[in-house]
Amino acid sequence: MTCVHLLAFAGVREVLGTVDLEFPVEATTARGLLDAVCERYPKLAPYASSLRVAVNGTYAAWDDPVGPGDEVALIPPVAGG
Amino acid sequence: MKALTHLDEAGHARVVDVGDKEETRRVAVARARVATTAETIAAIRDGTVPKGDVVAVVRVASITGAKRTSELIPLCHPLALTHVAVDVVLDPRGVIEIVVRAECVGRTGVEMEAMTGASVGALAAYDMIKGVDRTARVLSIELLEKSGGRSGHFVRERSQVMLVSHRLCVDDVLEAVARDQAGATVVFLGTVRDHAEGHAVTLLEYEAYGSMALAEMQRCVDEIEAGDVRLAVAHRTGPLHVGELAVVCAASAPHRQDAFAAARALIDAIKHRVPIWKREHGVEGPRWVDWKEQPS
Structure with a gap:
């Protein structure tokens, strides 16, 4: 099994305790990946419905494919400006 | 703590030892801009400024400034410059632009020579025109480009979308939307306020997913730009105090x-x-x- 490169920012980074990690995954979807991360990091679950997923620098739809080698970011509610 | 390279063990200032570094070809380009009136620019062009030929004096002043850098800036090495070129551009809208390119073959960067040359050129420009425009002022002094050192090739970006960790400059964003077709330019400034939802705020720390933030800002710009509308945006990262600029957006168009x-x-x-x-x-x-x- 290989991995996605998972990036964590802001609140997600603090819950996961790291800025990035190699997260082992089979081919799945954005939704599937988020569920898998929440399973491994239960403390993230209460925030899950506020998160968006970006794959290789672009927002993904929930059923978009995610596979080994992708850069996947968990995007908390944005607050720029 | 990281050791301070320009202090010795006793904490005294020193010119850092570069004796073991390889000699490489080094290039730096710096720019200074002086704001004045359109009439003054016309007078410089027509050669009617009472003090004389502004462009010629600025050019010589910049060269002298570049050569004297190590005498003026305390911790700079004296460098054997191999080339100094000065471009003086007169913008009819009231800006004198002085671009200094300095080159050497050496062990340390040549950007301070370019910066000092541009600075002294700007001051010489002020000296030449202050009799006709006392309100003239130096707008900016900045490094545009640097190459040849271990730090790699630096080029100052002036793109439509910017994400920066230093103080935002409204002019940079305005410059990115300046067009001859524009009859109206609107600027939005987002600043850090001292309160949120009824409580006091002392500091905001901005964090970005850098590469995606730039790409997403570009996508926003591309989706909204239509016809002769031109957009640009610069956003800050890092810690910001109350009153600091967090974001600058500009839009230009033929009509407001x-x-x-x-x-x-x-x-x-x-x-x-x-x-x-x-x-x-x-x-x-x-x-x-x-x-x-979130409520489950």
């Missing part, structure tokens, strides 16, 4: 209605989509804005 609408659409899209977060520091300690557990 379109410029206002586009500027508004741009800041709304940025706040909604660009992966940037802020941590608010207030009486209750720091917290990430909008980060809360």
Whole structure:
């Protein structure tokens, strides 16, 4: 099994305790990946419905494919400006 | 703590030892801009400034400034310059632009020579024109490009979308939307305010997913730009105090209605989509804005 490169920012980074990690995954979807991360990091679950997923620098739809080698970011509610 | 390279063991200033570094070809380009009136620019062009030939004096002053850098800037090495070139550009809208290119083959960077040359050129320009325009002022002194050192090739970006960790410059964003077709330019400035939802705020820390933030800002710009509307945006990262600029959006268009609408659409899209977060520091300690557990 290989991995996605998972990036964590802001609140997600603090819950996961790291800025990035190699997260082992089979081919799945954005939704599937988020569920898998929440399973491994239960403390993230209460925030899950506020998160968006970006794959290789672009927002993904929930059923978009995610596979080994992708850069996947968990995007908390944005607050720029 | 990282050792301070320009202090010795006793804490005294020193010119750092570069004796073991390889000699390489080094190039630096710096620019200074002086704001004055359109009439003054015309007088410089026509050769009617009472003090004489402004462009010629500025050029010689910049060269002298570049050569004297190590005498003026305390910790600079004396460098054997191999080339100094000065471009003086007269913008009829009232700006004198002085671009200095300095080159050497050596062990340390040549950017201070280019910067000092541009600075002295700008001061010489002021000296030459102050009799006709006392309100003239130096707008900026900045490094545009540097190459040849271990730090790699630096080029100052002036693109439509910028994400920066230093103080935002409104002029940079305005410059990116300046066009001859524009009859209206609208600028939105987002600043750090001292309160949020009834409590005091002392500091905001901005964090960004850098590569995606830039790409997403560009997508916002591309989606909103239409016809002759031109957009640009610069966003800050890092810690910001009350009153500091967090974001600058600009929109130019032939007519103001379109410029206002586009500027508004741009800041709304940025706040909604660009992966940037802020941590608010207030009486209750720091917290990430909008980060809360969701009702299940």
